[in-house]
Amino acid sequence: LPRQPPAAAGSCPVGPCGHRAYAPPAERKRFYQNVSISQGEGGFEINLDHRKLKTPQAKLFTVPSEALAIAVATEWDSQKDTIKFYTMHLTTLCNTALDNPTQRNKTQLIRAAVKFLETDTVCYRVEEPPALAELQKNEWDPVVAWAEKRYNVTIGSSTSILGPNIPASTKETFVSHLASYNMWALQGIEFVITQLKSLILSMCLIDRHITVEKAVLLSRLEEEYQIRRWGNVEWAHDYDLCELRARTAAGTLFVHLCSESSTVKHKLLQD
Amino acid sequence: MAALGAPLLTLRALLRELRHSAGRSYRDSPAYRHVLAAFRAHRVTSEKLCRAQQELHFQAATYLCLLRSVREHEALH
Numbered sequence: 001l002p003r004q005p006p007a008a009a010g011s012c013p014v015g016p017c018g019h020r021a022y023a024p025p026a027e028r029k030r031f032y033q034n035v036s037i038s039q040g041e042g043g044f045e046i047n048l049d050h051r052k053l054k055t056p057q058a059k060l061f062t063v064p065s066e067a068l069a070i071a072v073a074t075e076w077d078s079q080k081d082t083i084k085f086y087t088m089h090l091t092t093l094c095n096t097a098l099d100n101p102t103q104r105n106k107t108q109l110i111r112a113a114v115k116f117l118e119t120d121t122v123c124y125r126v127e128e129p130p131a132l133a134e135l136q137k138n139e140w141d142p143v144v145a146w147a148e149k150r151y152n153v154t155i156g157s158s159t160s161i162l163g164p165n166i167p168a169s170t171k172e173t174f175v176s177h178l179a180s181y182n183m184w185a186l187q188g189i190e191f192v193i194t195q196l197k198s199l200i201l202s203m204c205l206i207d208r209h210i211t212v213e214k215a216v217l218l219s220r221l222e223e224e225y226q227i228r229r230w231g232n233v234e235w236a237h238d239y240d241l242c243e244l245r246a247r248t249a250a251g252t253l254f255v256h257l258c259s260e261s262s263t264v265k266h267k268l269l270q271d
Numbered sequence: 272m273a274a275l276g277a278p279l280l281t282l283r284a285l286l287r288e289l290r291h292s293a294g295r296s297y298r299d300s301p302a303y304r305h306v307l308a309a310f311r312a313h314r315v316t317s318e319k320l321c322r323a324q325q326e327l328h329f330q331a332a333t334y335l336c337l338l339r340s341v342r343e344h345e346a347l348h
Contacts, residue, residue, distance in 0.1 A: 037301060067305060070302050070305050073302075074289070074292070074293075074300065074301070074302040077292075077293065084345065086348075087341045087345055089337070089341070090337075208272055208273055208325070208329045209272070211273045211274070211329075211332060212332075212333055212336045213336060214273070238343070238347055239348075242340045242343040242344035245340035246336075246341045246344055249333050249334070250337050252333050253333045253334055256326075256329075256330055256333070257330075
């Protein structure tokens with residue numbers, strides 16, 4: 001028989017074979033009435049009734065920023081009869097930051113993030129059809145130009161299957177820029193990059209040069225073009241779009257809330 | 272800075288999303304109070320915004336996008 005979950009509510013029950021998978025189940029009944037925030041030693045905690053929220057690895061759920069705690073609490077309080085974990089993106093990001101399930105250190109995270117530059121969406125151009133090539137040029141050239149100017153680097157773009165040739169100095173610049181972020185913010189940045197499939201769009205977004213909606217649109221430029229050309233399965237398209245927007249928005253907000261020095265408890269963010 | 276439109280519109284839309292998710296007791300919810308307090312403290316309502324105000328406005332617009340997208344995503348699920 002599987003063990004009973006501990007009295008303090010964890011967000012992940014034990015799986016059928018007894019061991020714990022990292023991802024929580026898709027849905028579970030709401031088991032708490034009240035959600036509140038309290039301030040503990042390491043930061044802000046979430047209380048579900050009298051129980052303190054824990055991560056999937058049973059660590060105490062503590063976040064460095066009050067605003068972030070409020071947003072997480074709001075996610076939990078918004079749940080109706082069933083808890084829809086797949087909509088709780090901020091909670092998920094905090095769990096990842098606390099548990100670090102992939103066991104990556106700061107250097108590895110930065111390396112993973114900068115590696116995306118080699119396959120950056122906005123650098124990969126088509127030659128055919130001309131309308132799409134034109135659209136990519138009009139929409140993506142300004143973003144690449146912005147990044148080149150902002151970071152004083154050369155990036156370029158390419159129609160080759162190998163992509164652009166990114167100079168080592170460009171990669172180094174981004175490595176040292178990302179190193180200025182703390183571990184929590186970096187988890188958020190890496191998350192946004194994997195969602196948008198672009199380091200450049202992610203930096204553009206995190207630097208507040210474009211909105212989430214615009215970043216997502218630019219990330220999905222080819223899809224949007226094909227949809228306008230060929231039509232789409234409306235429901236499926238909107239579903240993907242909403243999910244990408246939600247995740248990207250969550251990641252961006254997470255990065256900003258974990259970076260604000262005035263509201264952040266530094267002890268928790270030490271690498 | 273991204274083109275965000277009028278801060279008041281963002282604030283109103285954000286408060287509307289929070290009302291929608293919180294139900295009847297929305298005015299007491301921490302998020303509702305926090306957002307209102309932040310906007311008041313920074314006086315993010317006028318046309319010209321200083322950097323800190325712009326950052327707050329961007330944060331609010333991002334949070335609005337999150338709440339809206341989650342609601343729309345759930346409706347389609």
